[in-house]
Amino acid sequence: MLNKGYLIEKEDGVSKGGRRPKMMGFNQDLGFIIGIDLGATSLDIALTDAVGFILQRESEPSDVHLPPETVLGQCIEIIRRLISKQKCPVDKILGIGIGVPGPVDFSRSVLVAPPLMPNWENFSIRNFFKQAFPTAFVVVDNDVNVMALGEWRYGKAINVDHFIFVKIGTGIGAGIFSNGKIHRGNNGCAGDIGHICIDKNGPICRCGNRGCLEAMAAGPAIVQAGYQAIKENQSDFLAESMKKNNGILTPELISAACREGDEAALNIIRASGQMIGDVLASLVNFFNPSHIFIGGGISNFGNHLLVAIRRAVLRRSLPLATTQLQINFSQSGSDVGIYGVLALVQEHLFVDEKNPFFSK
Numbered sequence: 001m002l003n004k005g006y007l008i009e010k011e012d013g014v015s016k017g018g019r020r021p022k023m024m025g026f027n028q029d030l031g032f033i034i035g036i037d038l039g040a041t042s043l044d045i046a047l048t049d050a051v052g053f054i055l056q057r058e059s060e061p062s063d064v065h066l067p068p069e070t071v072l073g074q075c076i077e078i079i080r081r082l083i084s085k086q087k088c089p090v091d092k093i094l095g096i097g098i099g100v101p102g103p104v105d106f107s108r109s110v111l112v113a114p115p116l117m118p119n120w121e122n123f124s125i126r127n128f129f130k131q132a133f134p135t136a137f138v139v140v141d142n143d144v145n146v147m148a149l150g151e152w153r154y155g156k157a158i159n160v161d162h163f164i165f166v167k168i169g170t171g172i173g174a175g176i177f178s179n180g181k182i183h184r185g186n187n188g189c190a191g192d193i194g195h196i197c198i199d200k201n202g203p204i205c206r207c208g209n210r211g212c213l214e215a216m217a218a219g220p221a222i223v224q225a226g227y228q229a230i231k232e233n234q235s236d237f238l239a240e241s242m243k244k245n246n247g248i249l250t251p252e253l254i255s256a257a258c259r260e261g262d263e264a265a266l267n268i269i270r271a272s273g274q275m276i277g278d279v280l281a282s283l284v285n286f287f288n289p290s291h292i293f294i295g296g297g298i299s300n301f302g303n304h305l306l307v308a309i310r311r312a313v314l315r316r317s318l319p320l321a322t323t324q325l326q327i328n329f330s331q332s333g334s335d336v337g338i339y340g341v342l343a344l345v346q347e348h349l350f351v352d353e354k355n356p357f358f359s360k
């Protein structure tokens, strides 16, 4: 660590007789790290020092349906702006990490059959960034794995060795943290729980199969159930909200209806929570985590969602598996992704030097 320049001698410690002890500290001036949290419709980029202290940050709308060259080109433009503001030389960028909303083959840093962003299939994100920032180490991971890492490093999961982070938004996915490490599985797709079938006769999912959890319980399914409730005259409140919003219903409007105690909206969110909880119950029996953390846009639905998930998990899991199980919302909110991706880069730069993907 010392000969690599990671650690530097700081001022001497207090002498207790004999040789004077030397105080060591992490070399904050070693270089800079870039973290990119790429969502379906937005991107968030942070420039930090080597310790992970955020120095500059920018967010912009984006669209992962566009070709990767367009979206990653937008990222590079933002990075150039951030490093220019910070007066950071390009060769001082130690690492770039990016969390993406799709299944990632972690060893190759590419997306494989991503339902949300088919244009990105097998596109080398690492090579694209390396062309602009040749000295930087580049690591790519799935957005939910990155959120799990963020919760572990900065949120409620500090010192928790076995937990599941569940992201509920446009899709549903899980990051599995086992024995203090992200469990990615053989190809990197561990935790893709959104495509577990819960109803063989259910609606067609964007993956092409029928009745996936995601197609039944994620944001678009919640909105669809809202339209159905309006059609069946179950909620004047939802009908009025939709009218005021130019005839369009959104998860936010259904969430607002829940807060007003609208029974139809509450039933929709309870049904969604129960379906998610049923799947999580199987995971709890299989994996025996001590904690489950819920994050993502739909987690803003609040306690009604959480209570429904908890009930379903407790009803269907083995008593021994739920004795100490805690199910809560993520602490870090929308920042958990950016914190996680920064932690991912640090882990690979400074901890896991034997990592075969260490490309510097």
Ligand SMILES: [Zn+2]
Pocket: 194, 195, 205, 206, 207, 208, 209, 212, 214, 215
């Ligand atoms: Zn599916």
